[in-house]
Amino acid sequence: MKAIELFAGAGGLGLGVSRAGFSPQMIIEWDRWCCDTIRENRRDGFGLIGTWPEPTEGDVRGVDFRTLEGKIDLITGGPPCQPFSLGGKHRAHADSRDMWPEAVRALRETKPKAFIFENVKGLTRESFATYLSHIVLQMTYPELTAKYGEDWEGHLSRLEKHHTGHRGSTGLEYNVVYRVLNAANYGVPQRRERVVFVGFRNDLDIEWSFPRETHSHDALLSDQLKGNYWERHKVRKADRIVDDRHWGRLDRLTKKTDVLPWRTTRDAISDLPDPELEPLKAKKHHDHRFQAGARTYPGHTGSPLDEPGKTLKAGVHGVPGGENMLRRPDGSVRYFTVRESARLQTFPDEFRFHGSWTETMRQLGNAVPVELASVIARSVKHHLTFGGSDFLK
Template identity: 80%
Template sequence: MKSIELFAGAGGLGMGVSCAGFAPQAVVEWDRWCCDTIRENRRDGLGLVGDWPEPTEGDVRDVDFREHEGKIDLVTGGPPCQPFSLGGKHRAHADSRDMWPQAVRALRETKPRAFIFENVKGLTRETFATYFSHIVLQMTYPDLVAGPDESWETHLRKLEKHHTGRRGPAGLEYRVVSRVLNAANYGIPQRRERVVFVGFRSDLDIKWAFPLETHSMDAMLWDQTRGNYWDRHKARKADRRIGDRHVERAERLDGKPTTAPWRTTRDAIGDLPDPEHQSRDAMKYHNHRFQPGARSYPGHTGSPLDEPAKTLKAGVHGVPGGENMLLRPDGSVRYFTVRESARLQTFPDNFRFHGAWSETMRQLGNAVPVELAHIVARSVKRHLDFGGADFLK
């Protein structure tokens, strides 16, 4: 099946989609460092981008998608999230960086069978509730375009009237669902919440729901208090304890959960050599170099080794903070290396990142975990393969 990847970044979402069986026909990204990362891995034939087309570097507003009309099964992407980020300026629809209209234009011009878009959890804040509705209705009816002088509020009213008053065929239409997904609940070693939108063209009559969660915090606590977590990792006796805030919850567990345990930071990076010593073994891993300067203070405390990592941040306002630090059991901290951060985002070890540490951390902080993208895209593909069959999970 064929796809188009918009706002590709370092390729996390696109790689997961490729792993699910989609072949990208176009990859669009404006940032040159991200494009260099994709190019380097593409040139070396590495991993899931080895057969990607040359990325289109530039403003998506300058890209004409009409040559792909009727030829694309899936459009994916993460429209720039700065307008809605909890750490941003919250300008939302007044922000020129809002690329949602361009994502909708790609749907209008290609008419894919389905799409997957994602964005920061901040988009679901009550402050943005009305604009959130506008985004969903735009994706539902991509052909109903705002006029050149039409405000988004006026356009929203037009979409609402069309939605409530339509009769019979409505042109290009998608059935859209959205949900905030916590990556940790799907086996990613990071507590990362993103809102994901999935839509299927209405003429396909496909019934779909988000994949069931497979991992849980309770299962992690069970594994750490009554399972073999510590033995499996050959942890020192002094380190074999859970966080104080979790003790009561662990004691209340009256049976082994049916889900798998949350994957912890130790699960993800425990086999990597300590980069602080710059051993010969550490040098064998791409982008696994010690970054000095980490320090802890209130609100900047790092990710505990034996829990999923905190959400990696892009550091758009400077050097990434505590969310990009490892908190060791002895209370000391250090910055995650690029390779460790890539592990937390489930990028393969042979994937190389282009740029300085701060730049590559920005790429990773903006990325979608590869495995989470794979899980969602795999479910979408199965439904496209089998049509409206309701037996699919």
């Protein structure tokens, strides 16, 4: 099945979609460092990216999608999220970086069978509720565009009237659902929450829901309380950190056997040498170098080794850097290396990032975990292939 990847970044979402069996026909990204990362992996013939087309570097607003009308099964992407992120100025529709209209234009011009878009959890905040409705209705009716001189609120009003009053088919239409997903609940060793939008063209009559969660915090607590987790990692009893508050819940936690334990930072990186304590061994691993200068900030004290990592941030100084750190059991901290960060985002070890440490951490902080993307895309592909039948992982 054929796909288009918008706002590709370093390729996390696209790699997951490719793993699910989609073949990208176009990869679009404006940032040259991200494009260089994709080009480097293409040139090295890395896995699925080795078969990707040359990325289209530039502003998506200059791309004409009409030549691909009717030829695309899936469009994916993460429209720039600064208008909605906690680190931004929260301008939403007034922000020139809001690329949701371009995502909708790609739907309108190619008419794909389905789409997967993602964004920061901040988009679902109460202060953005009205604009979120506008986004969803635009994706539902991509051909009902804003009129000349019409502001977004007027467009929203017209979309709402159309949505409540139309009968029967009125052109291109998608059935859209969205949900805030925690990547840790799908096997990613990082607590990373993103809002994911999935839509199917309504003429396909596909019934779909988000894949069930496969991992849980309760299962991790049970695994640690029973000692299985510590024995698996050969951690001495004196070094095991167990929250005594959960002992009274052990019987109840043990009964939940239908999901796997959350994956922790230790699960993700324990086979890598510590780059600060064992620098010579660390040099044998690509992008695994110690970076000095880590320090904590109030409320930003790094990721505990025996929990999923905290959300990686697209920055390395100030508060973002306070999140992109490992906190060892003795309380000391250091920055995650590029390779460790890539592990937390479930990129394969063979994947190479282009640019300085600061630039690479920005790419990783903006990326979609590959495994989360793969889980969703596999479910979408299954339903496009077999219709409304249930998808069992």
